[in-house]
Amino acid sequence: MSRQARPSDKKELQKREAIGIIRASRFVRKYAHSRKEINVETIKKIHKEIFNDAWHEIAGEYRKEDLRISDSKHLPPHFSKVPNLMSDVDSELQKKLGKLGIADGILHDGDQSVEKMLKTIESVVTVAAWVHHKITYIHPFREGNGRTARLTANLVLERFGLMGISVKVEKENKNRYRKALSQIDAAGDYEPLKDLIYEGLEERFDGVAVKYYNIRDDNKK
Ligand SMILES: Nc1ncnc2c1ncn2[C@@H]1O[C@H](COP(=O)(O)OP(=O)(O)OP(=O)(O)O)[C@@H](O)[C@H]1O
Ligand SMILES: [Mg+2]
Structure with a gap:
């Protein structure tokens, strides 16, 4: 792929970012169905796929400046802390995915009990x-953190036998999504974000496993 400067024309930039999402989604799909380890390098690769054509300079690279998230009280950590924080994410992620190893088998094997599957x-x-x-x-990253986060979450869902989803982040759902994230910042409460993911899964799976068996209410409290 040729090296690309960030286009100054907004329409051109949007086009390239849209193509980037298609490329990154394709990467995620393929990667999910491989046996390759999911780690922080994979997260960087997803970001690289998104921005390679639109903004090559930042593609797959950690940010070198501090920034604010618009409409959010959360101030992201100083840029110098990012590599260490991401390497902590790496170790924690390996532990969590290691524990999920078994999920792989269960979700791909249709003979398991409903309770076990849920x-x-x-x-x-x-x-x-x-x-x-x-x-x-x-x-x-300098830009595209939301998109990278949503695609990485999809990679986990798809690797372990579920499907990639679209979290509704636009228009009337924008506030709900942002609130779900800030509720984790403030209180470590993952439920609102998990609800959004379940809703995405319901859409993909036609509501059966998730809605009908009411998994949320059983396990919430
Ligand atoms: N309070 C918050 N705590 C943590 N993350 C937040 C919070 N509010 C918003 N965010 C995240 O920051 C993202 C915006 O950051 P950034 O502009 O880097 O990502 P993006 O992919 O370009 O944005 P978008 O999601 O609008 O496409 C939001 O999509 C959301 O995922
Ligand atoms: Mg942005």
Whole structure:
């Protein structure tokens, strides 16, 4: 791929970012179905796929400046802390994914009991929500942290037998999504973000496993 400067024309930039999302989604899909380790390098690769054409300079690179998140009280950590924080994410992620190893088998093997499947789905969604929030909280990249976080969460969902989803982040859902993230910042409460992920899964799976068996209410409190 040729080296690209960031286009100054807004329309051109939007086009390239849109293509980047398609490229990154394709990467995530392929990667999910491989046996390759999911780690912080994978997160950087997802970011690289998004921005390679739109803003090459920042693609797959941690930020070198401090920034604010618009409409948010959360101030991302100083840029000098990002590499260490991400390496902590790496170790925690390995532990969490290691524990999910078994989920892989359960979700791909249709002969398991409903209860076991639902429990497994819950644990996969929990890790997806965790990594989603970690990325948005640390905000490791100059731009595209939300997109990278959502695609990384999808990678976890898809690797462990579920499907990538679209978290509704626009228009009337924007506030709900942002609130879900800030509730984790403030109180470590993952439930609102997990609810958004479940809603995305419901859409993909037609509501059956998630809605009908009411997994949320059983395990929430
Ligand atoms: N309170 C918060 N705590 C942590 N993360 C937050 C908070 N509010 C918003 N965010 C995240 O920050 C993202 C915006 O950051 P950034 O602009 O780097 O990402 P983006 O991918 O370009 O944005 P978008 O999600 O709008 O496409 C939001 O999408 C959301 O994921
Ligand atoms: Mg942005």
